[in-house]
Amino acid sequence: MPIFAQDLLPFVENFSKSNYQGDNQIWNLAQGNDDAMYFANNYYLLRYDGVKWEKNSLPNKTIIRSILVDKDRIYSGSYKEFGYWFRKEGKMQYVSLSKGNKVFDDKNNEEIWKIFKFKNQIYFQSFNGLFLYDGKKIKQIKFPFLASYCFVVEDQLLIASVEQGVYRLKGGNIEKVSEWAVLENNVIHAIEKYDGKIYFFTKKNGVYVLENGSINPWKNPLNAVLKSANINVAEFLKNNKLVVGTASKGVFIFDLKDGSYSNISRNNVLMNNSVLSIGHDKENDLWLGLDNGIAHIEVNSPTAIFYDSSGVLGSVYSVATIPAGYLMASNHGLYKFVDKKLSLIPNSEGQAWNISKINSQFLIGHNEGTFIYKNDSFDKWSTINGGWNMTKSGINNSYIQSTYSGIVIYTDVHDLSKHIVVKGLLKPIKYAAQNRKNEIWAADNNRGLYRILYNDNYETLSVDNVTQLSKINNDFGVKIVEFRNEVLFLVHDTWYTYNSITNKLVENDLFNANFKNVSDIVTIDENHFMVLKEGLLYHIFAKENKFIWNIVQEKYYKGKIINDNLKVSKSDDNYLLNLDDGFIKLQLKYNSKSNPQIKIEGMNGDHLVGDNSKIDYNSELKLFIISGIYGVNKPSLFYKINDTKKFTAVKEGVVVLNNLESGSYEVSIYNYDGLSYKKIAEFNYQVAQPWYSSFWMILLYITIISVVLYVYYRWNKLRYIQKLALQEEELKHQKKILEMELKAEHELNTQEYEKHILALELQTKSSEVAGKSLSIAKQSEMIDKIQGILNSESDINKLTSEIKKAIKINAVNKHEWETFETNLNQIHNEFMINLSKKFPNLTPKDIKLCIYLKMNLSSKEIAPMMNISYRGVELHRYRLRKKLNLVQDENLSKFLLMI
Known part of the structure; x- marks a missing residue:
């Protein structure tokens, strides 16, 4: 089977241009007295405090080749330019030392490639000479040859030429070290003294060692590798390690105690194989400046990670230690990692779920059954598919396996071919446990918790769905945890135990009080287990009834945890945690950590704000919580705002506060030691009133209201005057109208009077007409009467007398009839x-x-x-x-x- 060269490496944190927003090459690096890391990155001086990146440019925009930290100053060298930087009010300020002093010859194109301190003076080195700065004046020393670099070894200053060997500066004079003639024609990139020996690191000829007055090639197999890799830089670290950065093969970390070494390169986790500079921080961890990027290597940390650089391993679901290395179950099969080599176990292709060590053999739960791995042999012992998990019984030496189709019990650890399939539960079971005789607990991979009872002959008596009997509706993804001979069940964020009297689940107060919002939990041993809570991993140490929480830094596993398949195996004082591209080895011990010293930098937009500052209403405030610690000892910090009860984790060192209302706030920072939260810092700030409630706006409001009231008063007054004038005009008009109305009324009254007179006249005429009509009627009556007299009387005299009498009574003259006719026509x-x-x-x-x-x-x-x-x-x-x-x-x- 194919074999791939691999290694178990310290954790490497890579930073690319997308992180620091700068250029490619990192020519030099150092840690400042403010604990921040500084990098010479072509046209930028980069600053990284563990939380945020800053970049600064020289006034003349030239490439920065070298830096040196001395007290609060960061000296930098560039093309015909050197000076120092200092930090003020959260910004880097630059002071040029060379400008105006005419230290550079216009004929030479000199660059400052190295800065070092020797006998209380700062030395700026180019390939042609040195510039000495004593704090006041600058003195120049020219080389009579082309130099590579200068090195301070104990009390002497050594100058490595490109072709003529090594020189030393003595009393202001440059003299050749003739006894080191063997180093001639070598480009020396580092000279370091360690354990009484002086090591010379050449670009193409490897390492030479000065011992007992004689220089000889380094007698170590690594030297042959270094000759072909082209050494760029080298440095001894305090923890007995030698670090060598090469031009083509990354970095080599050599352990001077046991002679072993590891190579970190592009083949595993490094972004680039060309190492341009090396530095270390106060934790004695390693920093690399690459041809394209920056790497932080935790060489002083007990944490180690296996990366699958070949891509053949796939996602790892279980890890176990074997005598010479590690065994890994992945979705591609079973792999072993021995002597820095990764290889696939023959005939193990497919999904491997679990590795359980029983005596000296390993039981492998596989998609195609259960296999035994022992002495490099891989044999199938069971055809039952999908051995998800294996757990030891709490009452005897048997083992219980959860599979795709139920529960399998291995009753004889000496003969694992003897196994019993539990009847009555043909379901995919994810977790199983036993703490009472003839009783097994089984959690369905999808939904439900089952209690299986069987007799001494392993004949199933009953299978009960306990979550249904306990009337728990939401019983998806049940997890089973064994803690101190007690079986606990995590059902929808609530912890339960089984009450054998009521035959129902009851809530467990201890775990519900300590392990709320836990999404996964894995038992390591009776006092240790791993918890995944709100995306963060915690190692839990149970001390009596107290639980000590030790947070695992998220950078070790971020984006690499396989959900619902977290497995942990113990290896001496370490534990192994599976990841989707390998595994991580973490320390099992709980170490009480002292409270760190932290700084809080507040940024409101682009402005640095200090404690007790006032910021704008409804703006964003970013608090950068800076500990100055980059490695494994980086503290686990939490924060609270004002008197809130909830502690919130400070992720990536930043607390972002948005939509701030006006008022006073206190952000308290706490260090969590696993048992309690201890306040270590606070940041107070005030949020100003909204712009529309500010003093000037209130003054503006008052001014506007006053103007409006004045204008309203003036307008009202003008309107009142106009109204009075209008009223006066209206009164005149009304008076005129009244006069006209009176006149019209008078005329109307006159007309009415005349009409009345006419009516009276008409009435009179009507009366006359009526009278005339009556007169006429009487005449007619008279005529009728005369006619009657004529008809009744025969006496002429009497007749004549009666007629005359009637005529006299009823006589009507002609004029009266004419008047009647005229009046009738008029009416x-x-x-x-x-x-x-x-x-x-x-x-x-x-x-x-x-x-x-x-x-x-x-x-x-x-x-x-x-x-x-x-x-x-x-x-x-x-x-x-x-x-x-x-x-x-x-x-x-x-x-x-x-x-």
């Missing part, structure tokens, strides 16, 4: 006109009859007035109806009244 003139217009065929006699009828006179009364008989009046009325086109039912008098 009914309008009626006569309208009647003549509507009915032009009417005769005067017809019109006279119409007038009499309108006056409501009877035919008998009309006859004498028209000097016709009663019969004649009726006949005339009949003819008149025809001329007026009246129907039979229509009343003639009413019709005439309508005209």
Whole structure:
């Protein structure tokens, strides 16, 4: 089977241009007294405090080749330029030392490639000479040759030339070290002293060692590898390690105690194989400046990680230690990692779920069954598919396996071929446990928790769905945990134990109080287990009834945990945790950590804000919680705002506060030691009133309101004056109207008076007409009476006397009749006109009859007035109806009244 070279490496944290937003090459690096890391990155001086990156440029925008930290200054060297940086109010400030001092010859294109301190003076080195700065003046020393680099070894300053060997600076003079002639024609990139020996690191010829006055090639197999890799930089670390950075094979970390080494390169986790610079921090961890990027290597940490650089391993579901290395179950099969080599176990291809060590052999739960791995042999012992998990019984030496199709019990650890399939539960079981005889607990992979009872012959007596019997509806993804001989069940974020009296699940107060919002939990041993809570991993140490929480830094596993398949195996004082591209080895011990010293930097937009500052309303405040610790000892910090009860984890060192309302706030930072939260810092700030509630806005409001009120007053006053003028004008107009109305009323009254007079006159004339009518009627009556006298009397004298008497009584003169006729026509003139217009065929006699009828006179009364008989009046009325086109039912008098 294919074999791939691999290694178990320290944790490597890579930073690319996308992180620091700078250029490619990192020419030099150092840690400042403020604990921040500084990098010479082409045109930028980068600063990284463990939380945020900053970049700064020189005024002349030249490439920064070298830096040196001395107290609060960061010296930098560039093309015909050197000086120092200092930090003020959260910003880097630059002071040039070379500008204006004419230290550079215009003929030479010099760059400062190295800066070092020697005998309280700062040395700026180019390939042609040195510039010495004593704090006041600058002195120049020119080389009589082309140099590579200068090195301080104990009390002497060594100068490595490109071709002529090594020189030393003594009393201001440069003299050659003739006894080191073997180093001539070598480009020396580092000279380091360790354990009484001086090591010379050449670019192409490997390492030389000065011992007992003689220089010889380094007698180590690694030296042959280094010759072909081209050494760029080298440095001894305090923990007995030698670090060598190469141009083509990454970095080599050599353990000077046991002679072993590891190579970190592009083949495993490094972003680039060309190492340009090396540095270390106060934790003695390693920093690399690459040809493209930055790497932080935790060489001083007990944490180690296996990375699958070949891509063949796949996702790891279980890890176990074997005598010479490690065994890994992945979705591609079973792999072993021995002597830095990864290989696939023959015939193990497919999904491997679990590795359980029983005595000296390993039981492998596989998609195609259960296999035994022992002495490099791989044999199938069970054809039951899908051995998810294996757990030891709490009452005897048997093992219980959960599979795709139920529970399998291995009763004889010496003969694992003897196994019993539990009947009555043909379901995919994910977890199983046993703490009572003849009773097994099984959690369905999907939903439900089952209690299986069986007799001594392993015959199933009953299978009960306990979550249903306990009336728990949401029983998806049940997890089973064994803790101190007690079986606990995690069902929908609530912990339960089984009450054998009520045969139901009851809540467990201890675990519910300590392990809320836990998404996964794995037992390591009776006092240790691993918990995944809100995306963070915790190693839990149970001390009596107290639980000590030790957070595992998220950077070790971020984005690599396989959900619902977290497995942990113990290896001496370490534990192994599976990841989706390998595994991580973590320390099992719990170490009480002292409270760290931290700094809080607040940024409101692009402005640095200090404690007790005031910021704008509804703006964003970023608090950078800076510990200055980059490695395994980086503290687990939490924060609270004002008097809230909840502790929130500080992720990636940043607390972002948005949509801030006006008022005073206190952000308290706490260090969590596993048992309690201890306040270590606080940051107070005030949020200003909104702009519309500020003093100037209130003043503006008052001004606007005053102006509005004044304008309103002036407008109201003007309006009042206009109203008065209008009222005056209106009064004049009303007076005029009143006068006109009075005049009109007077005229109307006059007209009414005249009308009244006319009415009276009309009434008088009507009375006259009526009188005349009565007179006429009396004349008619007189005539009738005379006619009667004539008919009754025969005596002439008496007849004559009676006639004369009647005539005298009823006499009517001719003038009175004419007056009657005239008055009648005047009274009914309008009626006569309208009647003549509507009915032009009417005769005067017809019109006279119409007038009499309108006056409501009877035919008998009309006859004498028209000097016709009663019969004649009726006949005339009949003819008149025809001329007026009246129907039979229509009343003639009413019709005439309508005209």
